[in-house]
Amino acid sequence: xxxxxxxxxxxxxxxxxxxxxxxxxxxxxxxxxxxxxxxxxxxxxxxxxxxxxxxxxxxxxxxxxxxxxxxxxxxxxxxxxxxxxxxxxxxxxxxxxxxxxxxxxxxxxxxxxxxxxxxxxxxxxxxxxxxxxxxxxxxxxxxxxxxxxxxxxxxxxxxxxxxxxxxxxxxxxxxxxxxxxxxxxxxxxxxxxxx
Amino acid sequence: xxxxxxxxxxxxxxxxxxxxxxxxxxxxxxxxxxxxxxxxxxxxxxxxxxxxxxxxxxxxxxxxxxxxxxxxxxxxxxxxxxxxxxxxxxxxxxxxxxxxxxxxxxxxxxxxxxxxxxxxxxxxxxxxxxxxxxxxxxxxxxxxxxxxxxxxxxxxxxxxxxxxxxxxxxxxxxxxxxxxxxxxxxxxxxxxxxx
Numbered sequence: 001x002x003x004x005x006x007x008x009x010x011x012x013x014x015x016x017x018x019x020x021x022x023x024x025x026x027x028x029x030x031x032x033x034x035x036x037x038x039x040x041x042x043x044x045x046x047x048x049x050x051x052x053x054x055x056x057x058x059x060x061x062x063x064x065x066x067x068x069x070x071x072x073x074x075x076x077x078x079x080x081x082x083x084x085x086x087x088x089x090x091x092x093x094x095x096x097x098x099x100x101x102x103x104x105x106x107x108x109x110x111x112x113x114x115x116x117x118x119x120x121x122x123x124x125x126x127x128x129x130x131x132x133x134x135x136x137x138x139x140x141x142x143x144x145x146x147x148x149x150x151x152x153x154x155x156x157x158x159x160x161x162x163x164x165x166x167x168x169x170x171x172x173x174x175x176x177x178x179x180x181x182x183x184x185x186x187x188x189x190x191x192x193x194x195x
Numbered sequence: 196x197x198x199x200x201x202x203x204x205x206x207x208x209x210x211x212x213x214x215x216x217x218x219x220x221x222x223x224x225x226x227x228x229x230x231x232x233x234x235x236x237x238x239x240x241x242x243x244x245x246x247x248x249x250x251x252x253x254x255x256x257x258x259x260x261x262x263x264x265x266x267x268x269x270x271x272x273x274x275x276x277x278x279x280x281x282x283x284x285x286x287x288x289x290x291x292x293x294x295x296x297x298x299x300x301x302x303x304x305x306x307x308x309x310x311x312x313x314x315x316x317x318x319x320x321x322x323x324x325x326x327x328x329x330x331x332x333x334x335x336x337x338x339x340x341x342x343x344x345x346x347x348x349x350x351x352x353x354x355x356x357x358x359x360x361x362x363x364x365x366x367x368x369x370x371x372x373x374x375x376x377x378x379x380x381x382x383x384x385x386x387x388x389x390x
Contacts, residue, residue: 001336019214019325023337097333104308104327113299120330129328130214132299135311138292138321141196142218 003128004029004054004095006087008161009042011143012131013101014191017051018146019130024097027052031087033063035165035172041190042160048193056094062086063169070166070182071174077108083162084109092123103131103139144195151189159190198323199224199249199290201282203356204237206338207326208296209386212246213341214325219292222247226282228258230360230367236385237355243388251289257281258364265361265377266369272303278357279304287318298326298334343388352383 003024007013013028020026028051030042039055046053066079073079084100088111091098098119102111116127131139143149150157158164163183170179198219202208208223215221223246225237234250241248261274268274279295283306286293293314297306311322326334338344345352353359358378365374 019218022217023214023341102328104311116299116330120332126330126333126336128330128333130325131328133297133324133327135315135321135323137315138323141321146218 001025001097002095003097003099004091005099006031006091007042007046009045009159009190010161011147011149011189011191012103012139014049014147015139015143016099016101016130017049020099027054029054029056029091030160031056031058031090033058033060033165035063035168038158038164039160041158045191056090058086058090063166067166067169067173071178074181076182080162081109088119092119092125097126097128099128101131102129104133104135146195147191148193148195149189149191151187153185157188157190159188196220196292197290198292198294199286200294201226201286202237202241204240204354204385205356206342206344206384206386207298207334209244209342210334210338211294211296211325212244215294222249224249224251224286225355226251226253226285228253228255228360230363233353233359234355236353240386251285253281253285258361262361262364266373269376271377275357276304283314287314287320291320292323293320294323296326297324299328299330341390342386343390344384344386346382346384348380352385354383354385
């Protein structure tokens, strides 16, 4: 069965791909807004992992609604959640199995049972989250064994995740100060191959 | 890493084993009370699947507390949950990775994030539930592709699950009528091999 797995180039979605590889025909799908070309970093990671890749361009409205929400909130959580749900909808329109790399302990994005069921019923698909039964430590151990990863501050590790483009969109619409307000400094990771 | 996966001989825990097979050194573990020899049905299923097998005998007190709770409640849910948590504790004492086959839509047993975290912290283990991000339909599709299963009413499909022994324990302590009160008729499945 054809499975579209939302893929940022980061270690969680890469590990999710390895878990599903034996059971589905997995394509790694990176959703973006056409604001930057950073989705190409995810494509490189997908190639390094040996998976098929597709990029899906979401409507710019999704980005704008998200950055407005983030600016109002002063933190990214709800905006990222909105974007993730829009990306799941886009994948559900094209694949019979929709997957992502959300973990048990993730705070954002999360996909509740109700959101999963709604996605499945409306699109006649199955949503699967292979890491949702794995905690941080179990994921880290598997990543260390199966993946080669580089990590560093968000702005220095080029990824294909929503954050990179949403930062750029905030910069376009407002200024650098809003970015610092919304996004606290944190470490990012990018997958560069299999171990 | 050594992973002990709670195994009933049913399709969910068998599929969980296939999902984890590439990532851990999986042993299928059947917990029982020494009331009947039904755990041997799980051992047969484990052999058919090509996995290592271990049986763990839980304290009879666990069974008695559970059947008393079931009799008081008039339904099995809380009693089964108690037994499952006791079985997880027993596996956590012997393996560094503790796993089970609970699905996203399972009503019982369920392992909440809090229960998982508590198990992990107290035993210095990781708890993983590879099917917790899969709904009923996705599990059924994978089972159909990867497993050979027989199904039928609970009393006719011999399994190594808690229910078989708890029924026997209720019969020993009270009578057949209590069994019918506590356990509604439902279909069981037992794995007989890989597809």
